[in-house]
Amino acid sequence: MPPHPDIRFCRRCGTATQQQVPPLEDRVRAMCPSCGYIDYVNPINVVGTVPVWGPAGEGPAGADVRWAGEHVLLCRRAIEPRQGLWTLPAGFLEYGEAIAEGAVRETHEEAGARIELGPLYTVLDVAHVGQVHLFFLARLVDLQLRPGPETTENRLFALEDIPWGELAFRTVARTLHHYVDDCAAGAFPVHTAAVTPADGRG
Numbered sequence: 001m002p003p004h005p006d007i008r009f010c011r012r013c014g015t016a017t018q019q020q021v022p023p024l025e026d027r028v029r030a031m032c033p034s035c036g037y038i039d040y041v042n043p044i045n046v047v048g049t050v051p052v053w054g055p056a057g058e059g060p061a062g063a064d065v066r067w068a069g070e071h072v073l074l075c076r077r078a079i080e081p082r083q084g085l086w087t088l089p090a091g092f093l094e095y096g097e098a099i100a101e102g103a104v105r106e107t108h109e110e111a112g113a114r115i116e117l118g119p120l121y122t123v124l125d126v127a128h129v130g131q132v133h134l135f136f137l138a139r140l141v142d143l144q145l146r147p148g149p150e151t152t153e154n155r156l157f158a159l160e161d162i163p164w165g166e167l168a169f170r171t172v173a174r175t176l177h178h179y180v181d182d183c184a185a186g187a188f189p190v191h192t193a194a195v196t197p198a199d200g201r202g
């Protein structure tokens, strides 16, 4: 199991916590000796899209090419981590938000982009940092883009020109690799995988 974040103070009352196994549980957690609060740390969801533009193309006979595109929208990151590298629009799901809502919101925040949201596409465990990354297929409604504060530049890349060596995160690279392959195959099934430190950056 990955190292647990070191939570030293109760988020409810501010008392120094104790690392204990709560009753009826099986692992150590940060517990408050004053108010009894148990600080559960669970994986964070990162939600985003693969926003594409351009004609869907022909594809193999009978293929589902509705979500195929000639270009994909990437965002150059204005902030750390991975400042200056390219990413798909994505970010942390907010409390009380559905994953599809979060994906649309992040796409708008980072690129000013309006999209038609497609189906869920990749579900990627990044257990070593306590995250799950979820990307949806999407089609840009128009090209009125406006980089948000976390983005220095939005650019449409032809699939053959994706900057593989300058992508910010492994989950983005994984998702784009699937996308390029699936455009050629003409089908876009959901892909699930675990991304580990052995897969390189991000």
Ligand SMILES: [Zn+2]
Pocket: 010, 011, 012, 013, 014, 015, 032, 033, 034, 035, 036, 037
């Ligand atoms: Zn407390």
